[in-house]
Amino acid sequence: MATAAMVSERVGVSRRAARFAWGVVGYNVLVVLWGALVRATGSGAGCGNNWPLCNGVAIPVSPTLHTVIEFTHRQMVTGDVIAIVAMLVWTFRATLKGAAARVFAVISTVLLVNEAFLGALLVKLGYVTGNQSVGRMVLLSVHLSNTLILVAALTMTARMLGTGQGWRGLRAKGMDKVAAVVGLVATLVVGVSGSLAALGDTLFPASSLRAAVAADLDVHSPWLLRLRGLHPLSAVVAAGFVVWLVVRARREGLGRGMNLVLGLLGLQFALGVLDVLLLAPAWMQMVHLLGADLYWVALVGLAAGVVWPMESRLAPLPRQKA
Incomplete structure (x- = not known):
């Protein structure tokens, strides 16, 4: 033993x-x-x-x-x-x-x-x-x-x-799996569309916020600019997932992880608005990306805690012969 x-x-x-x-x-x-x-x-x-x-x-x-x-x-x-x-x-x-x-x-x-x-x-x-x-x-x-x-x-x-x-032991109920997958995929889309939007800002820098919005709506603009609207749209869907996750996390007693995710989410929205208002300078893009990465790590961790609670641990060591 x-x-x-x-x-x-x-x-x-x-x-x-x-x-x-x-x-x-x-x-x-x-x-x-x-x-x-x-x-x-x-x-x-x-x-x-x-x-x-x-x-x-x-x-x-x-x-x-x-x-x-x-x-x-x-x-x-x-x-x-x-x-x-x-x-x-x-x-x-x-x-x-x-x-x-x-x-x-x-x-x-x-x-x-x-x-x-x-x-x-x-x-x-x-x-x-x-x-x-x-x-x-x-x-x-x-x-x-x-x-x-x-x-x-x-x-x-x-x-x-x-x-x-x-x-x-990593089993989850049907609806929990669906909600987690949809939410994380939506957040993934937020990250990818955000990086594509940053690439568009780099290749086609705007002279003003008004010019940037006009370029997004212009049917003759490059696809990189016309797809920038996907970023805030996917962010709204992902935010809905976070609401579900927070409610579940509160029930599971995961208050620390929940507060971390909410804090980083609020920070990301603030950085996103600031990024747009400043016309996405390179340093601001980097700060925004850092916040996004930290938010992604915290979100994945919290989702795992909600969907896969610690109900099954492996035995520390197998039984051994005396």
């Missing part, structure tokens, strides 16, 4: 793994922000159309500022690969067979591979800097969606390492 010391050691290992996983989540938020800096500064072609090399070499010599920004982003992604693989190994060492954290760690690793592939594809196809093609919009939307799902999977890995829940 497992001794108290063995159980304590297992719990300690799991907690350290959870802290590391939360660190990986934070690092990925930084990678996303730096990726936005690449887009905002037009540095996507800073390494040419070479990948994984930068302008044909491993380490650029006498690089321009755009090359430094793009090369730094690529090195951050390399660090991300190391961090997520380390998280995967640590998760398997810190948990028992059947742990939900293992499943989400594997999902995170698969999404990371897809993330690298999509990023390389954007570079190789020339969907960077001033490219305004529909192909870029489609591939960028897929890339951004994968990024947000990756962050969500990492968040779930960290959360499940902390709760010790088993994969088989």
Whole structure:
């Protein structure tokens, strides 16, 4: 039978793994922000159309500022690969067979591979800097969606390492599943449409708020501008999901997570309005994106707590023969 010391050691290992996983989540938020800096500064072609090399070499010599920004982003992604693989190994060492954290760690690793592939594809196809093609919009939307799902999977890995829940115990009622999926997809659309709107602001800067609204309504405007209205519309739908989630969270006694989500949601609306009024300068876009990433992490965590309450924990250790 497992001794108290063995159980304590297992719990300690799991907690350290959870802290590391939360660190990986934070690092990925930084990678996303730096990726936005690449887009905002037009540095996507800073390494040419070479990948994984930068302008044909491993380490650029006498690089321009755009090359430094793009090369730094690529090195951050390399660090991300190391961090997520380390998280995967640590998760398997810190948990028992059947742990939900293992499943989400594997999902995170698969999404990371897809993330690298999509990023390389954007570079190789020339969907960077001033490219305004529909192909870029489609591939960028897929890339951004994968990024947000990756962050969500990492968040779930960290959360499940902390709760010790088993994969088989993650069951939810039909309506809870539907509400959670619809709400999170709507929030995903908010994030993707927001990034596309930011790209439109970068490629087609407006001289005034009035000119920006006129461009959005003009049937002859580029698709990037005409689709900007999707961002606030999807935000309204997502806000309805948050109302449902908050009501459920209050019943489950998840007041701390509920207050965090509501606070970040209010901050996001304020930043969104300020972003529009200031005509979306690059620094404001970065602040708005940081708030969006933090809100997404908090929302995924709260949704998991509501839909999958901690009713099933794996045993700390299996029984052993005396």
